[in-house]
Amino acid sequence: xxxxxxxxxxxxxxxxxxxxxxxxxxxxxxVTDFSDVRIGKRFELTVDGEVTDEVLAAAEKVAGDxxxxxxxxxxxxxxxxx
Amino acid sequence: xxxxxxxxxxxxxxxxxxxxxxxxxxxxxxVTDFSDVRIGKRFELTVDGEVTDEVLAAAEKVAGDxxxxxxxxxxxxxxxxx
Numbered sequence: 298x299x300x301x302x303x304x305x306x307x308x309x310x311x312x313x314x315x316x317x318x319x320x321x322x323x324x325x326x327x328v329t330d331f332s333d334v335r336i337g338k339r340f341e342l343t344v345d346g347e348v349t350d351e352v353l354a355a356a357e358k359v360a361g362d363x364x365x366x367x368x369x370x371x372x373x374x375x376x377x378x379x
Numbered sequence: 380x381x382x383x384x385x386x387x388x389x390x391x392x393x394x395x396x397x398x399x400x401x402x403x404x405x406x407x408x409x410v411t412d413f414s415d416v417r418i419g420k421r422f423e424l425t426v427d428g429e430v431t432d433e434v435l436a437a438a439e440k441v442a443g444d445x446x447x448x449x450x451x452x453x454x455x456x457x458x459x460x461x
Contacts, residue, residue, distance in 0.1 A: 298414070304421050319422070322445055330437040332380070333425035339386050340401070343415035355412040363404055 299344045301356045304374035305365040306337035337373070340364050348377050381426045383438045386456035387447040388419035419455070422446050430459050 307313050316334040323331060340360075344352055353375075360372045389395050398416040405413060422442075426434055435457075442454045 301413075306421065306423065319445065323441065326441075326445070328437060328441055328445075330426065330434045331383075331424040331441075332427045333423075335423040335425075337421040337423070339388065339419040339421040341388065341415075341417040341419070342413040343417075344412065345414045352412045355410060359405065359408075359410055359413075363401065363408070363410075 298346075299348050300378045301342040301344060301348065301353070302374070302376045302378055303340040303342065303356065303360045303364055303372060304337065304376075305340070305360070305370050306335060306373045308369055308371055309335075311369055337370070338364070341378075353377070380428075381430050382460045383424040383426060383430065383435070384456070384458045384460055385422040385424065385438065385442045385446055385454060386419065386458075387422070387442070387452050388417060388455045390451055390453055391417075393451055419452070420446070423460075435459070 313335045315336045319334045319336065323334070342356055356375055360375055361367065365372050395417045397418045401416045401418065424438055438457055442457055443449065447454050
């Protein structure tokens with residue numbers, strides 16, 4: 298069954314304390330390849346049957362209304378994965 | 380600066396209570412297009428300079444060791460985004 302993946306990230310201008318914590322862990326582990334870490338959410342929506350335009354529109358709507366908080370987050374990707 | 384995106388999802392055989400909660404919310408909102416919802420994490424690792432093989436190998440290592448719990452999660456994607 299096809300899946301629609303919705304990616305949600307904290308707005309770039311906001312501090313991401315979880316990301317900072319992971320960055321700190323990297324430093325303690327001697328991992329120096331990454332200058333910043335940001336953490337968001339990945340939703341996999343399973344679709345029964347085909348992904349029609351209506352289903353994609355429904356995914357976009359719930360992405361904005363339910364899966365993300367538009368005050369602090371951005372929907373950065375909506376992708377159909379067969 | 381390039382970014383490496385690491386996607387981590389709960390193992391498919393495990394119950395995803397958060398996903399079930401969102402599914403329930405969809406039903407209450409009259410959204411019937413999606414038969415299941417699973418929620419995972421999306422990490423954006425910012426790289427200073429180029430993404431060399433060493434940097435990619437470091438991303439794969441931290442993905443398995445730090446960013447995911449191999450008992451309950453799978454790393455489902457590691458992607459370089461320019």
